Amino acid sequence: MIITRLEDKEAAYADPKVSPLRLSYLNEHESKVLFCHKVFGSKSQSHNSVFGSKFYTAIKALLRNEEEENLEMVYNQVFEITEGLPLAIVVLAGLLRAKSFTEWDKVLSQLRTNEKSKQVKRILALCFDDLPSRLKSCFLYFAGMPENLIYNTNYIVRLWVSEGFLKPKKGKTMEDIGQSYLKELISRGMINLVRKDPSGGVWLVTIHDRVHAFAQSEAYEESFLEVHDNADLLMPNSVRRLCLHNYMQSHVPMDTSFPKLRSILCDFAEERTGNSVKNRDHNGLRYHGLQFIPRSKFLRVIDLRGMRIKKVPREIGDMVHIRYLGIRSHSLVDLPSSIGRLINLQTLDIESSHVKVITPTFWEIATLRHVMGNKLNSLADAFKKLESLLHLHLAAAESADDKIPFQLLTKFTLQRVQVLELYGAIDMSNTDIDERYVLPNLNRLVLKGSVVNQTFMNRIGELPSLKELVLCENSYTESKLMFSDSGFNSVTNLVMADMENLVEWTIRPMSIPMIRRIALSGFSNLKIKLEGHKGAECPKDLMVNLEEVVVCNMTGDILIEPADSGFSEKINKVAIRTKSEDIMDATLRAGRWRESMVAGNMF
Missing domain, CATH: 1.10.10.10 (Winged helix-like DNA-binding domain superfamily/Winged helix DNA-binding domain)
Structure with a gap:
């Protein structure tokens, strides 16, 4: 499908056998609905949803009679200015929602013009000028x-x-x-x-x-940035930020010196053609030597994707201003040890490369925040040195051989880690599940695709500071899950989503005593068993701090056993049942569940 603003005769050259489908602009009522949807933040663009939304109602309540008439005039002016063009309506609505209602007329008066062909550009220019x-x-x-x-x-x-x-x-x-x-x-x-x-x-x-x-x-x-399809620039001395996009070649000559260059971003053929580039005959094509790097002393950002790069010049270690170094190339196999001297480096991105080892001094860079790579053999050494790490997101490739080591939870000195997000299978082989965990300050744990079992869940339930637990798709392999009496004593927020294997969840009387909010999503049917002490009925004070349960995307029902328990009564009072995925997205925000359910509709 080709979307174009060309006329029918011009568009017919794409395929004369296919008649173009001409899309009309919105009429006056449709323009009003879209405008209000963007300004007042309703979930959908239906008439009832927009004009029945709490945001629209709140605005109307603040307006006097004459201002309500002005609001109707605004709708008319918006339609006159935009002529029903959806993009113009959306951008104009975004500009007006950032201002008070009393300022709207001033904005609209600036846009009243007979030059309709340039209206979108005028709106965009006004919106840009209004940006902080x-x-x-x-x-x-x-x-x-x-x-x-x-x-x-x-x-x-x-x-x-x-x-x-x-x-x-x-x-x-x-x-x-x-x-x-x-x-x-x-x-x-x-x-x-x-x-x-x-x-x-x-x-x-x-x-x-x-x-x-x-x-x-x-x-x-504004001389902020230049975009080209090659490095043959007329005035390279003046370029500060350079972006090169070339999807026909993986080698573009770049022997020019860029004395004022601060940032370079390249996106070349290799990244666009996927794995097929590996099988292509490269005879006659040269590897890029990156000679421009040592000639551009003030570089702060280097992001090269798809270039044929076999090695990085060792002089890069002298480029002390570099904060971002990204080299995504299938040809890259080695990094010079000099990168350990990049004292201001924040991000290293070498995904898609074949680099396996990074010099140990690299992991001692104090400013380092993000490292992306494939199967780096030096990760174990790295974790031993990252004692100040607060947030760790670790994702394994979708490969049977690529797993997250269980020792991450037991062997390394991650004493200060507060947030741990593990996306991928955890390697449980050749490990002692009874080993002591060394994550005393962990307060948020996210598992996705982890394929862990009940024994693993029993152990993480003992983490002393864990307050938020998120179990996502394929994180748990068994059909039954139990929260034992000693489990998750500090957890206040619990999310369980898209766990296809799970059909029964048992909650012991002393488990999750501090729980305040629970979100359940994507189950076909789920039985929740509430156990008492030695067969006794579930105590009435079970989960006394529970405030709300959000249930969404359920194709079946949740069964509570025993049905007459205190928890059963409580969940019926606080459950919010909806088909909307927006609710689940909102509930996942740590510490702002209720507020985010409203704010999530604003963007």
Whole structure:
């Protein structure tokens, strides 16, 4: 399918046998519904959902009679300005929702013009000018991303951090701040949310092609960033941020010196063609020597994807300004030991490469935050040195031979780790399950694809500081799960989602005594057995702190045994039953369950 603004005759050249489908703009009522949906934050775009939403009702309640009439005038002006073009409506709504109602008329008056052909660009320019300064650089950075793709926000935020775009805030990590910037850009309609992550944060985003084109034009005019398909630049001395996109070649000559270059991002053929590049005949193609790196002394960000790189020059160790080093190349097999001298390095990304060992001094870099690689043999040595690590996300490749070592929980000195997210099978072979766990400060544990058993669950139930437990798809292999009397004594938030094998969950009388919130999702049928002491009926004070249970995406029912227990009565009072995945996304946000169920609809 090709989506284009070309006329019928021009579009027919793509395939003369297929008649183009002409999409009409929205009519006045449809424009009003879409506008209100974006401004007032209802879940769907249906008429009843928008004009019955709490946000729309709250706005109406604050308006006097004359202001209600003004609101109707706003709808008319929005339709007049946008002519029903959905993109224009969405972006304009994002601009207005960031302002008070009294400022709306001033904004709309600036957009009243007869130049309808340039209206979208005028709206985008006004929206960009209205962005806080902290967001302008973040938005313009999307100009360097390949167009018409879905972007992983973890990658985007890591680049923002390395560029120094994010303003530190007490009590917040840089990743948290990056998430807040993303949500504001989404709220303003400048980028689009595609998917949230299991914790309810922004995971995948995209940007409309016309907004992307505007960002590239603005970035070029402000000398913020340049995008090219090769390195043959007319004025390389002036370039500060360079983005090269070439999906026809995996080798682009780059012998030029870039004395003022701060950042270089390359996306070449290898990354786009997937595994087929491995089988292609490369005779006659040269490996890239990266000679431009030592000639560009002020580089802070290097992100090279798909280039034919066999080795990295040892002079890279002298590039002390580097904060982000990404080299994704199937040809790369080795890194020089000099990278241990990159004292400001925050991120190393060598996924897709064949690098197995990294010099031990690398793991002693104090600023190091993120390392992505495949089957690094030096991980054991690394964990022994990362005694100050607070947050660890470890994902195993989808391979039977690639597993997360059980010793991660017992052998390494991860005394300060507070958040542990394990995505992939945990290797339980040749281990002593009775070994003492060394995670005294762990307060959040996420397991996905871990394929653990009841014995494993009994042991993690003894972790003294664990407050939030998330069990996702294929995290548990057995059909029955028991929370013993000594289990999860500190847990306040529990999420169990898409555990296809689980049909029965037994809760002992002394387990999860501090539980406040439970979320259950994706079960066909689930029996919850509540056990008392030595066969006695479940005590009335079981889980006295329980506040709410969120149940969603259930194709069957939850059966509570015994049916007349105190817990059965309580769950019936607090359960929220819904088909909406938004509720589950919201409940996964640690510490903000109730608030996030509302806020989650705002972006």
